[in-house]
Amino acid sequence: MIDTLSRREFLKTGLAATAAVVVGSKFARADNHLLFEKTSIRSLELSNRAIRSSTWSGVGDQKGYVTDRALEFYGELAKGEIGLILTGYQYVMTNGQGLPYMLGNYDDTQAEGLKKLTDTVHREGGKIAAQLVHCLARANPKLFFREGDELKKGLRFPS
Numbered sequence: 106m107i108d109t110l111s112r113r114e115f116l117k118t119g120l121a122a123t124a125a126v127v128v129g130s131k132f133a134r135a136d137n138h139l140l141f142e143k144t145s146i147r148s149l150e151l152s153n154r155a156i157r158s159s160t161w162s163g164v165g166d167q168k169g170y171v172t173d174r175a176l177e178f179y180g181e182l183a184k185g186e187i188g189l190i191l192t193g194y195q196y197v198m199t200n201g202q203g204l205p206y207m208l209g210n211y212d213d214t215q216a217e218g219l220k221k222l223t224d225t226v227h228r229e230g231g232k233i234a235a236q237l238v239h240c241l242a243r244a245n246p247k248l249f250f251r252e253g254d255e256l257k258k259g260l261r262f263p264s
């Protein structure tokens with residue numbers, strides 16, 4: 106009888122629904138088995154294998170210092186029980202910023218805010234790693250705020 110049903114008719118039957126649930130839950134079990142297992146990267150122990158990819162989120166202030174918004178943003182990610190959070194780009198020199206409100210990691214005065222950030226994540230049971238970058242040709246001179254960071258006269262950024 107099933108041989109003679111069209112695909113549409115089959116999908117309307119409870120049999121199709123049952124098949125979807127069984128297949129779905131089987132995959133979910135297989136995924137859970139790997140994803141929610143503890144793991145480690147050398148000495149860094151992670152409660153599961155989910156990693157938040159490094160993604161700009163614009164939560165620094167104009168000079169890249171950690172803001173309350175940054176604490177809230179990364180704290181929320183940690184509450185979601187992600188095994189490892191990679192921050193978005195943190196520029197290591199003031200002439201290396203590519204996007205507005207990136208976090209910076211170019212001066213010791215930023216350590217206090219960055220420590221608060223890691224403490225916030227650790228309090229929620231999470232782990233966090235900084236992505237350190239200089240955006241090189243992708244740095245945006247319009248965002249430079251330190252004297253001397255602008256290009257010398259006559260030099261242009263490649264377009």
Ligand SMILES: Cc1cc2nc3c(=O)[nH]c(=O)nc-3n(C[C@H](O)[C@H](O)[C@H](O)COP(=O)(O)O)c2cc1C
Pocket residue numbers: 158159160161162192193194236
């Ligand atoms: C708005 C935005 C900001 C991103 N910022 C960063 C970043 O700071 N560092 C980085 O390595 N990748 C960054 N990426 C790349 C993402 O982390 C990710 O690798 C990319 O979106 C590809 O993911 P997918 O393979 O799941 O599509 C960014 C992507 C987007 C869309």
